[in-house]
Amino acid sequence: MITELPVTITLTAPYATRANATGGFGVDLPLLRDGQGRLILSGTHVIGKLAQAMRNLAVLLEGTAQGDAFEGDLKHLFASEAQAKDKDKANGREARRALTASDFVLDSEFVDGGTRTRIARDNATITVAEGMLQVIEQPFPAGVDLAFKGMLRVFGAVDQAGQARLAKALAFVPQFGGMRTVGFGVVAKTVFGVATPARKPAVTAAVGSAPLQLTLRFENPFCAGEGRNTPNIYSRPKRRQRTKTRPTGARRGGR
DSSP, X not given: OEEEEEEXXXXXXXXXXXXXXXXXXXXXXXXXXXXXXXXXXXXXXXXXXXXXXXXXXXXXXXXXXXXHHHHHHHHHHSOXXXXXXXXXXXXXXXXXXXXXXXOEEEOSOOOTTOEEEEEEEXXXXXXXXXXXXXXXXXXXXXXXXXXXXXXXXXXXXXXXXXXXXXHHHHHTXXXXXXXXXXTTTEEEEEEEOOOEEEOOOOOOOOTTOOOOOOOOOOSSOXXXXXXXXXXXXXXXXXXXXXXXXXXXXXXXXXX
């Protein structure tokens, strides 16, 4: 069973999550988008911030029942013991974390083309240092609240106390994205929805029917790797080569 926890993360603009693709002409830092062009906070980024917050809470509450509970969450939800092993010897078969997340999609319209600039100043001339003008994509004014909606998914059931700890850890995250030292990506609030077990209706086949055809539809991007070359790189499965065979008794070059 997978338990789904809907979450809304509201940031105060501006924020900066760098895209993997090239931005518009002259833009040094384009914002991250999904395949549909929507502005997002990536699920892996949210998971990373959540894990760091839990580690901080476990240290702050060390020696208390709450601190022990957060330590247990780190082991179960984030497989912290497996991650602490020697990375050079990792083979991809260590314990996996029980917590995943969808991408968090901006729940509002935005205008393309908006930018902000930053400079680095030359202390001698008190002017912009050579090549130190940075253009950042920002399609909304500063101070606007931006709600990003997504889903946390936990393998197995999550009790009320476990949900409360997840909510507390997420509320302990002060900022998302980069450039936090200049006030980007400040968290205004986080809101948890009602947890629900994710179940899909099953379709039964008639007795004595032919073999079933299985169709998989994925809500998010997925990776089906053959194995790991390094701790964070997967190899694509190799296609099986078909071997050509000649009929028994056939002669090479014959008809």
